[in-house]
Amino acid sequence: VVGSPQPPQPQPGLPSAVVGAQQRRPVPRDPPQARAQVTELLEQWIRVWNESPGSEKAYAQYLALLQQHGVPRVEASTDRFVRLAAVVCVEAARRRLQQQRQQQSADGKADDVGVLDYAVIDAYAKLLVLLVKYGGAGSEGQSQATRVALLNRVLSTLTATLLHDYEADAEGHFDQRPYFRLFLNLLQDLNVPDPVLDSSNPKVLAAFATAFHALQPAVVPAFAFSWLELVSHRMFMPNLLLAKGQKGWILMHRLLVDLFVFLEPYLRTVQLSEAIRLLYKGTLRVLLVLLHDFPEFLSDYHFSFCDVIPSSCIQLRNLFLSAFPRSMRLPDPFTPNLKVDLLPEISQPPRILSNCVVALNACGLREPLDEYLRTRHPISFLLDLPRKLRRSGSQDGYDVPLINALVVHVGTTAIAQLNSKASGASAPIAHSTPMDIFQHLMNNLDSEGRYFLLNAIANQLRYPNNHTHYFSCVLLYLFAEATSEYIQEQVTRVLLERLIVHRPHPWGLLITFIELIKNPRYSFWNHRFTHCAQEIERVFESVARSCMGPGHMLNHQDGAPEPQAAATPQ
Numbered sequence: 001v002v003g004s005p006q007p008p009q010p011q012p013g014l015p016s017a018v019v020g021a022q023q024r025r026p027v028p029r030d031p032p033q034a035r036a037q038v039t040e041l042l043e044q045w046i047r048v049w050n051e052s053p054g055s056e057k058a059y060a061q062y063l064a065l066l067q068q069h070g071v072p073r074v075e076a077s078t079d080r081f082v083r084l085a086a087v088v089c090v091e092a093a094r095r096r097l098q099q100q101r102q103q104q105s106a107d108g109k110a111d112d113v114g115v116l117d118y119a120v121i122d123a124y125a126k127l128l129v130l131l132v133k134y135g136g137a138g139s140e141g142q143s144q145a146t147r148v149a150l151l152n153r154v155l156s157t158l159t160a161t162l163l164h165d166y167e168a169d170a171e172g173h174f175d176q177r178p179y180f181r182l183f184l185n186l187l188q189d190l191n192v193p194d195p196v197l198d199s200s201n202p203k204v205l206a207a208f209a210t211a212f213h214a215l216q217p218a219v220v221p222a223f224a225f226s227w228l229e230l231v232s233h234r235m236f237m238p239n240l241l242l243a244k245g246q247k248g249w250i251l252m253h254r255l256l257v258d259l260f261v262f263l264e265p266y267l268r269t270v271q272l273s274e275a276i277r278l279l280y281k282g283t284l285r286v287l288l289v290l291l292h293d294f295p296e297f298l299s300d301y302h303f304s305f306c307d308v309i310p311s312s313c314i315q316l317r318n319l320f321l322s323a324f325p326r327s328m329r330l331p332d333p334f335t336p337n338l339k340v341d342l343l344p345e346i347s348q349p350p351r352i353l354s355n356c357v358v359a360l361n362a363c364g365l366r367e368p369l370d371e372y373l374r375t376r377h378p379i380s381f382l383l384d385l386p387r388k389l390r391r392s393g394s395q396d397g398y399d400v401p402l403i404n405a406l407v408v409h410v411g412t413t414a415i416a417q418l419n420s421k422a423s424g425a426s427a428p429i430a431h432s433t434p435m436d437i438f439q440h441l442m443n444n445l446d447s448e449g450r451y452f453l454l455n456a457i458a459n460q461l462r463y464p465n466n467h468t469h470y471f472s473c474v475l476l477y478l479f480a481e482a483t484s485e486y487i488q489e490q491v492t493r494v495l496l497e498r499l500i501v502h503r504p505h506p507w508g509l510l511i512t513f514i515e516l517i518k519n520p521r522y523s524f525w526n527h528r529f530t531h532c533a534q535e536i537e538r539v540f541e542s543v544a545r546s547c548m549g550p551g552h553m554l555n556h557q558d559g560a561p562e563p564q565a566a567a568t569p570q
Contacts, residue, residue, distance in 0.1 A: 125185030180226035216258035304354035322504035324463030461508030
């Protein structure tokens, strides 16, 4: 059994909300005998649950008993009951587990994990569902609002209870299973078709999303596996993404960003314990489900996801960049003489729901950038731009989200300028202000900064749209006009490393690399880096053959494909 992930060392980019959530929370002061009263109420409920299962009359009588104690009419009483009852149930499950371990130890069958008895947890979850559904009063409209408000209060109290339990566990023995069972039961029971309340209600889903956000892995690392299971559960994730008007998309986006914020330090430094490796594997599986069932969600938020994925996670990033709308049928990138600029989709802008300028606004770079794009003045802005792309107060690293934002904003502005001209999309991209910015950065950034810049450009090589077309032309132009072969080698590296990983590969990435190796203008195979070593040459030829199809081989003299003998049908 793999242990829970341990929290990484504090990172400079960790959101302040996460840091604040890691502060120890004050323990509410309870009246004398409060726990004893709650325990007695719980015992009465368990008797009702066992002796009269499904009896509406017995359930109504018990809810009336709770109302005599101020639940749920009085907020303080409700919070106290939910919190203390959760503590009692979790402790009961742990106590049964400890007794089980002692018995096994006496029998010589010790088990480090053990099997929890969830009977008390299940009974408590059913009570909370009844309380949320039938504890309110008033007209139908008021009751719906009251029920949602009560659900928010219950989930908030359970979240605070879990956080306090985790923070109070100084020995690192926190057991996530009782809380996972509790939240899972709430999700499942509230998902049963019911006119009173069900979890397909956007407000109900939002309540769970808020609770899961508060319990994100960066705050409670020991709850990470349960958290991922809950977030990706069939009763939650599909309902959230299928909510009317795509109202749940921003919530699911926030939860996935929470996950990558936690994983990022491990993935960036490639320090993967067995627990983190399993969590990463689970993350990939969730993304594959999303790529299959909700590709538009990954596509529309690709920008902000790329901000939180380390540059070393190439296959993971390709998953996001390969997503395209289900209504679109991708042209085969291996079609001979494919005229990309004549495709009907290539003039359409992609839908991007991420805020692409937040990083520019945060550092005060957007206004001077827009001014320079309009007037090409002042020239000092362009000269000072490479320095401004470094992290604030640091000379040792670059602000990658800022570079990503700069590239997309400059590209979007360039496309708008091209479309506003009489010649439309056929207007040249060379000698334009946006291209001046890209070329200046390519020639004046160091190797690390140039790599991040090229990655930001390659991140826009996706399905057929005007962003893919423009940035493909930009990348090829930068290769053709490079001032040194080293820059051309770095352009090739960024494309190649995205192609040598397992599929999927973004459509725009494929058509760009095919154009680079086939068009004699770029003399790709004449460059020394393509045959500096036999192993490198084999990699290039292997990727080139896979990109150009099995019916071609490469002529290294001019880069043009030559026909090969017809392959035997398989």
